[in-house]
Structures are given as structure tokens and as C-alpha cells.
Amino acid sequence: MTDIKDATQVTTxxxxxxxxxxxxxxxxxxxxxxxxxxxxxxxxxxxxxISEAPADSPATPGDLAAHLNVSTxxxxxxxxxxxxxxxxxxxxxxxxxxxxxxxxxxxDANAPVDDLTQRIEDIASEFxxxxxxxxxxxxxxxxxxxxxxx
Numbered sequence: 001m002t003d004i005k006d007a008t009q010v011t012t013x014x015x016x017x018x019x020x021x022x023x024x025x026x027x028x029x030x031x032x033x034x035x036x037x038x039x040x041x042x043x044x045x046x047x048x049x050i051s052e053a054p055a056d057s058p059a060t061p062g063d064l065a066a067h068l069n070v071s072t073x074x075x076x077x078x079x080x081x082x083x084x085x086x087x088x089x090x091x092x093x094x095x096x097x098x099x100x101x102x103x104x105x106x107x108d109a110n111a112p113v114d115d116l117t118q119r120i121e122d123i124a125s126e127f128x129x130x131x132x133x134x135x136x137x138x139x140x141x142x143x144x145x146x147x148x149x150x
Contacts, residue, residue: 050102058101
């Protein structure tokens, strides 16, 4: 006879196992993308930040460095990669000649979402709003815990 506590432990164990599977799959994807010189997580986060900046206050390299918590030298490398893939335009700052502004290229701004994002959206659409709330709460808490690790 299985009591409720045992059933909860099994469900929790299965959930932990699925998170471990996700971590392995994500690590393998990162390695494959790296081999293809495709955008990595940092590049994607940089593009998200640049794309979401208001038109009247575009992102600057300094803003991007602060957002990503990386050095300005690292931002230079990130921007070089994004420019090589024609995803970002670096232009003179309209009010400060010493600075630059970052904008998504027209090609990238009009491009469909990347394959992984599209697949995530497709999977997410399979859930009811109530199920999505639970999954979202779990992922948010997991993200918080990972962020707190040192």
C-alpha cells in the first residue's frame, strides 16, 4: 500500500530526474552550437536586451556589459560575433560622440524566432493556463535557486 507521502516522493524524484535530463540536453546543445559557431546563451541574451531597449533610449555597450555582468572587453567580442552574423548594428550615439548605440539589424528584427524558441512556444501552447502557471512557478523558483548558488 502506497501512502500519499510515498507518491509525493516518487513525483518529486521524477521531477528531479526530468530537470537533470534537461540540464544534460541543454549542455549537449551548447556544445553543438559552439562547434557550429551558432549563437550561445550570452549572444541570445545580448540580442534580447538590445531588441527590448526602447527606440528612444537604445542600449549602449556599457549598458550591455552591466546587464550581462561582463567586462567591456567581453562585450566587444560579443558585439563582433553579432555583427559578423549581421544581427546587430553599432552606430554613433546621437548625443555623445564618445559612445555607441546598439540596435538589432532590420534583417534580425524581421526574422522569425530561432528554432529552439519556436519549439518552446509550440510545447507551451499544449498546456492549460493553470498548468502553465504551475510550470512557470516551478521554473521561476528553480532559476532563483540556481542564481543563488555561488
